Amino acid sequence: MKKNIIYLSLLLIVLNINIFLTNRLACGNAAHPGPTLQVTAIIEPCINITLSTNAIVFNCKGAPGVYNADQPVVVTVGSNCGNWTVKCSATPLKGDGGTIPSERIFMKNPHTPNTDEGAGRGFEAMSGEKVVLKGSATDHKETTSEFRLKTIWEDKAGTYTGQINYTYLANP
């Protein structure tokens, strides 16, 4: 009987200590929930196209024929879009002596067919838009394009200028 009372007393003491400690913890440094901040981020489609040069020159100092541009053009693209395509097209070259149609400007890059259209294998006439580079989300992808001009006896001497315009099509 005496033993039982001692056990019961010990049990009550342990229980009390437990309750006391639990109570202290509950009233102490427990983290309480506060307000919540709603966060929205709107990421716009983005594509960056960089050209290694903003001008190329064909120095046609000999008889009519095929002439290389003074330098290739490196096109570098960064995009967060799932799929994108960069294309380019050429305007006719205009000068005092007349016009050289864009069909006589030729471009070679990994996307042009490996055929000879009159300016060498792999060089494609720039009649209309031509694909320069394709890809998906990336910080950096590049390609090199080489250009050639085909002159004929009818092209009068002089300086002709035109533009090669780069455009892109992106699909988020």
Next chain:
Amino acid sequence: MAFVLSVFISFFIFFGNSYLVYAEADPLMSIILSPDSISFDADTSPGVFDSQPVDVTVRSDYKDWSIHCEAISPLTLSKGKNQIPFEHLFINTPYTNPAVDKGAGPGYESIDQPRLVAKGSLTGPMAIKASGLKFRLLTTWEDKPGTYVGQIRFTYLTNP
């Protein structure tokens, strides 16, 4: 004797508890965020973008309190499964180290773990501005275009 003592202690603690619980329910802790939502408009090449600053206003009857914040859900693309990780969401508080740059500028720390945003003591009957917070998002080329949503939870600790 021990039995009598333990019964007495039980009586005291049980009744004492009831009294303590009642007394500690009274102190007030009110936290107001202004604004209660923020947005980032990443309209250029990937990089860091700021949202609106957020003011934390507190009214407290506690002698000591502190407020922490933590991102509880990553920024998730509303139409898809793409996410911007917690590590790319940064906060600047009076308690972040202005000498440290972890990729989003000096004084900005990512919210991938709880960050202290404010602490103080009794405020009296009037609410006070306890802290001013700035948020920054770091985007990469891999973050697909679209609208991402997430949440930052604020919690507080008190000492009566």
